[in-house]
Amino acid sequence: MTSRLTQEQLELREAVRELARERIAPRAAEIDQNAVFPRDVVELFARHDVFALIYPTEYGGLGGTLLTNCLMIEEVSQVCATSGLILAVQALGSLPLLLAGSEEQKQRWIPGLASGALLDAFALTEAGAGSDPAGIRTRAVREGDGWRIDGTKRFISQGSEADLIAVFAVTDPEAGRHRDLSCFYVERGMPGFSVARLEHKMGIRGSPTAELVFDGVRVPDANRVGEAGEGFRIAMRTLNRSRPAVAAQAVGIAQGATDAAVAYARQRVQFGKPIGELQMVQAMLADMATRTEAARQLLYEACERIEADAPDAARWAAMCKLFAGDTAMAVTTDAVQVLGGYGYISEYPVERMMRDAKITQLYEGTQQIQRLVIARALIAAQ
Ligand SMILES: Cc1cc2nc3c(=O)[nH]c(=O)nc-3n(C[C@H](O)[C@H](O)[C@H](O)COP(=O)(O)OP(=O)(O)OC[C@H]3O[C@@H](n4cnc5c(N)ncnc54)[C@H](O)[C@@H]3O)c2cc1C
Known part of the structure; x- marks a missing residue:
């Protein structure tokens, strides 16, 4: 079972296993029952550098691989799936930045994400666009040196807690399927951004699932990730x-x-x-x-x-x-x-x-x- 894991991965897994069993397991039933986002678990991950694992070392991370991150999520989810999801969502929301972000964007945001000072989220889904992203109606329109975003995203994990949200919006409706979307990072506190509601759910009840409203949110072009149309x-x-x-x-x-x-x-x-x-x-x-x-x-x-x-x-x-x-x-x-x-x-x-x-x-x-x-x-x- 462990033959493909490096010594370092085995040690990291052991450390996270201990943390999960001693500190998170006793909280799991309560997190589920109260359906409240466990900020104490976020602080625990931050204090023990668990968030840092997936980020490159040049931006304050520990340079772990996809497998390393999955090992940590697996360990934590054994005792509390909501807490495991915190790690999965942090990675999910960072991936557009890691895969397509500029050097300046990485310098700006990754140190905060790696330390756990910043939380992120990933906003693709809408009421009319679940399995089929071609249904996305959120629009981003050029305005001066930035963009104006209007629309509503549904079912966004951690959307109400995130400081940084990767939002996918239509920038060129004429470009056709797969070329009409762009990706922007919307920051908490930008005027026009609000959380409309949280869902009442069957499981992962400590993870807030939010409906997010973008009502004329002005985003600088420096927050666009990748080229327009690459979303x-x-x-x-x-x-x-x-x-x-x-x-x-x-x-x-x-x-x-x-x-x-x-x-x-x-x-x-x-x-x-x-x-x-x-x-x-x-x-x-x-x-x-x-x-x-x-x-x-x-x-x-x-x-x-x-x-x-x-x-x-x-x-x-x-x-x-x-x-x-x-x-x-x-x-x-x-x-x-x-x-x-x-x-x-x-x-x-x-x-x-x-x-x-x-x-x-x-x-x-x-x-x-x-x-x-x-x-x-x-x-x-x-
Ligand atoms: C708790 C929770 C957290 C979530 N977190 C996030 C998040 O952080 N960010 C985000 O962007 N989204 C998130 N989502 C959205 C999630 O990814 C979507 O709900 C999912 O992709 C399905 O979309 P839908 O619910 O609109 O279902 P639909 O697309 O309407 O599907 C309904 C049914 O039709 C089936 N179906 C649809 N199309 C086809 C097809 N072509 N062939 C066969 N069957 C098909 C589906 O499999 C399903 O059984 C979350 C959802 C939940 C419930």
Whole structure:
């Protein structure tokens, strides 16, 4: 299981595991119940340089790879999927900057993101544009030496907490599909920007999911990332690197649920013996462990291929997200089954894990969209 991990990755994972188990696990049920963004977890990550891992060393980061970041998300998500998502979203919101930002933009923002002083978010989705970004209506129009942004974004993770939001807007409606979008960083406090509401959700309840309104927000041209018209390409390149982070969250949830089910099966006695000695329970545990490990190995392989700029990176990103998301849903459902009625109540963590698992089949492209990406890549390669 650890053969492909470097000594440094193993040590980092151990350190984050300890942090997660000692400091975050005791908070997980409360974060879920109160549905309040855990600022204390943000401070914990900042204090222990966990945010810094993914950023290049020349801007104050620690130069970690995609795999390193996924290992951290996996560890944290084992105990609290909301907290794992904080790391995933910080990476997601930074990716346009890392992939297409200018030197000046990187100098300006990465040190703050790496230290945790700044939080970010990624705003692609709108009410009429979910799976299909061609439905985006948010407009950015040239005005003097900058841009004026008008529109509304829906379902933006951490949008109400972020200092910096990557916003995708139509800049040239005539340019046609895939060439009409541009990407801008909108900063918290810019006049015209507001948070209209937060969603009430099934899972990841400590992560605020915001509706964001841009009402004539004036953004300097220095906040445009990449060329005008390059937004769709930037968004797709971002998803190639952020889908593995969702897969890592899913693997973490699945591992957390497996561990909880095994521990319960060892101590719960029915018919005079621990239920872990009953073959039908053993079969569930065996399937849970096997599926989780298979998802993990696919994720690690995908991370290495994407990091190496493989030409079929999009397919690998989609495959690991698809398989890990379905694994998390199946494994958490079985974990509830192993615990019987106790699995269904909030005294045990598996009901929360089952609710949290569902989102990994939905965001950053639904499982249907992942299948489309995979199949199209296969057909195109023939
Ligand atoms: C909690 C949460 C957090 C989120 N965070 C963010 C975020 O930070 N930033 C952001 O930009 N977005 C975010 N999203 C949005 C998320 O990525 C979208 O919800 C998702 O991409 C699906 O879009 P939709 O909800 O509009 O569903 P739709 O696109 O309307 O899909 C509805 C159904 O139709 C299916 N479908 C659609 N098109 C096809 C097709 N071509 N073939 C087959 N089936 C299809 C879908 O798979 C789905 O089953 C978040 C969503 C949630 C719920």
